Amino acid sequence: MVRIETCYFCSGPCYPGHGVQFVRNDSKVFKFCRSKCHKNFVKKRNPRKTAWTKAYRRARGKEMTVDSTFDFEKRRNRPVKYNRELVGTTLRAMQRVKEIQTRREEIYYKRRMKGAKSEQRAAEKVELKQNIEILAPAAADKEKVLLNIAEKAKAKSATKKGRAAALAAVAAGELGAGMDTDV
Numbered sequence: 648m649v650r651i652e653t654c655y656f657c658s659g660p661c662y663p664g665h666g667v668q669f670v671r672n673d674s675k676v677f678k679f680c681r682s683k684c685h686k687n688f689v690k691k692r693n694p695r696k697t698a699w700t701k702a703y704r705r706a707r708g709k710e711m712t713v714d715s716t717f718d719f720e721k722r723r724n725r726p727v728k729y730n731r732e733l734v735g736t737t738l739r740a741m742q743r744v745k746e747i748q749t750r751r752e753e754i755y756y757k758r759r760m761k762g763a764k765s766e767q768r769a770a771e772k773v774e775l776k777q778n779i780e781i782l783a784p785a786a787a788d789k790e791k792v793l794l795n796i797a798e799k800a801k802a803k804s805a806t807k808k809g810r811a812a813a814l815a816a817v818a819a820g821e822l823g824a825g826m827d828t829d830v
Contacts, residue, residue, distance in 0.1 A: 714748070
């Protein structure tokens with residue numbers, strides 16, 4: 648059976664036929680999902696200090712580190728005789744574990760981001776108070792723009808009123824002319 652390995656550097660999935668496999672002199676095998684991970688490994692970079700890796704996210708508390716669903720991802724090397732029922736139940740169990748894991752990750756994210764919005768607003772207010780002089784010219788320009796818009800709106804309404812009056816006069820003139828001819 649074909650296995651989906653995990654990348655040694657970023658902990659992402661390594662699909663069969665993809666990525667790079669590096670074998671060290673002591674015959675230790677390292678599998679990488681892409682050349683980006685392999686290059687960083689060769690440069691001896693620490694995955695916990697590289698921002699896009701799962702090790703970094705777990706070390707900074709951005710992803711779950713302790714959960715009972717992680718026990719199901721452990722590798723088992725014990726050979727098992729093929730049994731159709733066993734494979735079916737295993738696949739259903741895998742889907743169920745994945746659902747539980749995604750639900751728990753969403754809850755973890757919501758808890759982590761609970762106060763972030765209010766903190767961000769408070770920081771923006773502080774920054775606004777400190778740099779209010781930058782916005783003063785923009786506010787003055789905005790007032791000028793609003794005045795220009797108001798003047799244009801008045802001019803349009805005046806022309807519309809003038810057109811309406813002219814149309815009313817024309818209509819009244821036609822009606823008056825039509826009445827004269829009938830009499």
